[in-house]
Amino acid sequence: MVLAIVMENLKVGYIIEDEVFWAVKGVDLVVEEGTTLCIIGESGCGKSTLASAITGILPPYALTDGKLKLYDRIVISGQLRNYSDVRGKITAYIPQNPGTSLNPFLTVEDHFYYVLKSNFKSSRDFSKKIAIEILSKVNLNSSVLEKYPHELSGGMQQRVVIALALATNAQILVADEPTSFIDAYLRLQIIELLGRLQRELKKTLIVITHDLLTTSIICDYIAIMYAGKVVEIGPREKVLRNPRHPYTKMLLETTPILGAKKQLKPIPGEPPSLSKEYQACLFLDRCPYKNRECHSDPQVQVIENSHYSKCWKAREAPWL
Amino acid sequence: MIQRLSTTLNRSFKKTRFKIGLAISLLVIFLAIFAPYIVPRPQEGLGYVPYDAEAKKLLPPSTEYLFGTDLLGRDLFSRVIMGARTALLQVSIVVIVSLLLGLLLGVMAAYFKGLIEVLLNYFTEIFMAMPTIVIALVLRLTLGHGIHVTALSLILTWWAWYARISYVYARGVVELDYVILAKLAGLHSFKIIYRHVILNIIQPLIVQAITDLGSVLLEAAAINFLGLGVQPGYPEWGVILYEGVFYGGGVEVFTRAPWLIVFPGLFLLLTTLGFSLLGDCLREEIDPQLRRRWHLWF
Amino acid sequence: MAMKTTDHIIKLENVTVGYLATPPGIKSLIRTRYIVLKNINLRVSRSERVTIVGGSGSGKTTLLRVILGLLKPFTGRVFIHEYDIYRLPWRERVKILRKIGYVPQDPFKSLNPMLRVRDILREPLEARGIRKYEESKIRSLVKLVGLPENVLEMYPEELSGGMRQRALIARALVSEPEVLILDEPTSALDVSVQAQIINLINEIYEKFKPAILLVTHDLSIAQYIADRIVVIENKEIVEEGPVDVVLNNPQSHFMKMAISSYKGSIDRLE
Numbered sequence: 001m002v003l004a005i006v007m008e009n010l011k012v013g014y015i016i017e018d019e020v021f022w023a024v025k026g027v028d029l030v031v032e033e034g035t036t037l038c039i040i041g042e043s044g045c046g047k048s049t050l051a052s053a054i055t056g057i058l059p060p061y062a063l064t065d066g067k068l069k070l071y072d073r074i075v076i077s078g079q080l081r082n083y084s085d086v087r088g089k090i091t092a093y094i095p096q097n098p099g100t101s102l103n104p105f106l107t108v109e110d111h112f113y114y115v116l117k118s119n120f121k122s123s124r125d126f127s128k129k130i131a132i133e134i135l136s137k138v139n140l141n142s143s144v145l146e147k148y149p150h151e152l153s154g155g156m157q158q159r160v161v162i163a164l165a166l167a168t169n170a171q172i173l174v175a176d177e178p179t180s181f182i183d184a185y186l187r188l189q190i191i192e193l194l195g196r197l198q199r200e201l202k203k204t205l206i207v208i209t210h211d212l213l214t215t216s217i218i219c220d221y222i223a224i225m226y227a228g229k230v231v232e233i234g235p236r237e238k239v240l241r242n243p244r245h246p247y248t249k250m251l252l253e254t255t256p257i258l259g260a261k262k263q264l265k266p267i268p269g270e271p272p273s274l275s276k277e278y279q280a281c282l283f284l285d286r287c288p289y290k291n292r293e294c295h296s297d298p299q300v301q302v303i304e305n306s307h308y309s310k311c312w313k314a315r316e317a318p319w320l
Numbered sequence: 321m322i323q324r325l326s327t328t329l330n331r332s333f334k335k336t337r338f339k340i341g342l343a344i345s346l347l348v349i350f351l352a353i354f355a356p357y358i359v360p361r362p363q364e365g366l367g368y369v370p371y372d373a374e375a376k377k378l379l380p381p382s383t384e385y386l387f388g389t390d391l392l393g394r395d396l397f398s399r400v401i402m403g404a405r406t407a408l409l410q411v412s413i414v415v416i417v418s419l420l421l422g423l424l425l426g427v428m429a430a431y432f433k434g435l436i437e438v439l440l441n442y443f444t445e446i447f448m449a450m451p452t453i454v455i456a457l458v459l460r461l462t463l464g465h466g467i468h469v470t471a472l473s474l475i476l477t478w479w480a481w482y483a484r485i486s487y488v489y490a491r492g493v494v495e496l497d498y499v500i501l502a503k504l505a506g507l508h509s510f511k512i513i514y515r516h517v518i519l520n521i522i523q524p525l526i527v528q529a530i531t532d533l534g535s536v537l538l539e540a541a542a543i544n545f546l547g548l549g550v551q552p553g554y555p556e557w558g559v560i561l562y563e564g565v566f567y568g569g570g571v572e573v574f575t576r577a578p579w580l581i582v583f584p585g586l587f588l589l590l591t592t593l594g595f596s597l598l599g600d601c602l603r604e605e606i607d608p609q610l611r612r613r614w615h616l617w618f
Numbered sequence: 619m620a621m622k623t624t625d626h627i628i629k630l631e632n633v634t635v636g637y638l639a640t641p642p643g644i645k646s647l648i649r650t651r652y653i654v655l656k657n658i659n660l661r662v663s664r665s666e667r668v669t670i671v672g673g674s675g676s677g678k679t680t681l682l683r684v685i686l687g688l689l690k691p692f693t694g695r696v697f698i699h700e701y702d703i704y705r706l707p708w709r710e711r712v713k714i715l716r717k718i719g720y721v722p723q724d725p726f727k728s729l730n731p732m733l734r735v736r737d738i739l740r741e742p743l744e745a746r747g748i749r750k751y752e753e754s755k756i757r758s759l760v761k762l763v764g765l766p767e768n769v770l771e772m773y774p775e776e777l778s779g780g781m782r783q784r785a786l787i788a789r790a791l792v793s794e795p796e797v798l799i800l801d802e803p804t805s806a807l808d809v810s811v812q813a814q815i816i817n818l819i820n821e822i823y824e825k826f827k828p829a830i831l832l833v834t835h836d837l838s839i840a841q842y843i844a845d846r847i848v849v850i851e852n853k854e855i856v857e858e859g860p861v862d863v864v865l866n867n868p869q870s871h872f873m874k875m876a877i878s879s880y881k882g883s884i885d886r887l888e
Binding site: 042043154183184185186187188189192210212217250251254255256257258264265266267268270271 | 673674778780781808809810811812813814816817835836837838839841842865872875876877878879880881882
Binding site: 496497498500501502503504505506507508515516519520 | 686687688712713715716718720722723724727728729730731732733738741742744745746789793
């Protein structure tokens, strides 16, 4: 079992006007090669920062701590970051909004050319051939090559962006909210596409999302993030049917599902702001199951093989 | 993001550049207000020639005449310090009037659109294409000498600039939902314009105006230097330079009586610097893009 | 002016709407009409909850602008309370439009950052010429939407997304509207807050029974707040009917695709 990603107490913060905001407050995570992990969380929980950390696109004013290892390469160690030969070679990033990520002055073919040239020093013809091959994998035909980004629909743009990521031949693909900018009824197609590609090409896929429903179809593992920490992680079935953290449970209950007109139970309150430092469990204010021990940050509870939760009550799970 | 004024000021105070700029600006303002009371020879400052002028012509700086005397024997120090008052007056009147005029026209064009919009674009383009000096020439010929010529020429140029800026900012705001909500509620157009449009664009406009103070000052001095504004003898830095160069014998004045050029020039420079530093720091605080500090990347 | 009693608060008759633009090339000599929506016939009755669904760019927002009196259609008529609003003089139109409470889409761009929440909420009253500041009324509204009382003193930048959305709903309710129009009320919000807003809208419906016109691209929201669904596709209304009927037996291409997309996800999860 080869581990593609290993995180040990990873912390990532941003320096904004002489203050540090810790977006990721200590994450321990391992991802096996050839699996799909969905990192699910709401806005401000730090999942995009985590994606940036893996792909190596953290801005210069970011601070890190802890360790991040990709295969056998240590990319983050304490405050030092070293992503040489990692970006575009080991990891590839599938951005959130394809409309703003594609260069409006270049055709699709140009995009492929530049990506392949920087990675493999290929010629125009060669990159065109590769482009056609990869585009067929994402169900686009070669007529797309001569189009400019604004001539493509949102769904097609997203596929182009996925294809470009595949073109790098990187082993780890990180998709940052691949469905947020797509209409609800097209999301399934994109997600299924990602799942199929992952299985066929045996990549390690990380999907960052807030859309629990659609994305969990393709994952092997689900990690739930809240306020900068991973509060639960485990195999998909287990986390969805047997959630061991109150936040996961409440998230499942608050997501509207078409056809099942159950009572929507909202989660009271709001996610905590990044700036405050907490000693207690970060979910304390909104948790209906709290008691006195929750005033200290929970340790990781092992539920069973690869299913972990950061809640003092994870074993008893009074919410089930 | 609109910040509260206090936050902007607080943050600006941390920067040394701001403190220097503020110090200089406050000094100039102080001089402008109290000039007649602190200057040794206020009459000469206003341009009156002293009785024993012959003996006093073109004296170099000394303890009695701090900056020396000019061609007609007047105390240069008094003239230059009193010039601060003129400088400030010119600059503030021009900027305030142009700003108000431009703001009103730009905002109305953005809100009401249609004919007003078209006319505004047309006229601002024409006025921005006309060089200020030409306008000054025309005004000088029709209105004669005086500070009003300088002021008017500048207002006629700068209103278009502020009108354009206001128009662009206002256009960004006018499509926003809170304006739509106000329209739906039936609020009177001018109230909407004031509360929702002007209040939201006034901050960057004021910062722009402060930054422009330096340029306006230099342009005013230039107009006066060319003899198109005030008459020689008036306490104005540009015209003192004019006298120095044109009456003092051209280029020779640099060797014969450099103080005539150095002191007014120095004051022009420092005042412009002060305003610019102020404006720069404020603009940095307001513009979110610039705030991604480069100096944080240690 | 006597208000005529009628069942249809909003009625659109054969509305075709779009904008004038200059096409590129030689045709730029003539301004052509770009049509966004054509032949729209829509009725919203008293206390009815109608949801309009469609893909992004399908013209849903344009439809709302037409109803709000902001965009005059090329053809067709728009009636609010049996008054053709685009034939009315401005003053009369404003009086009618006051009976509509509009909640815009993006809570981050819909509040004037220079005003306190109190002044924002007070504005519809002020526009009506009501000088006396009805403190108690505003306070009760604030409570109704689930905001703390001290929110009145705050500026929008101090409020979170969910709170801003509630403030917008409160403002829409200030003039006691007969119809609430909401444009994608939950798209900009987190899932955990989404449910709060959906429940709030339903609470308000139970209490005041306004007609509700909701625009969304998310079907799961529609099922919670609708009696009737209207589907827009290809610039026209392609399907319309009671919510359960349409969801269980979709006829239009959009609905079929949308439902299969959802069902697909759920099947795979169950």
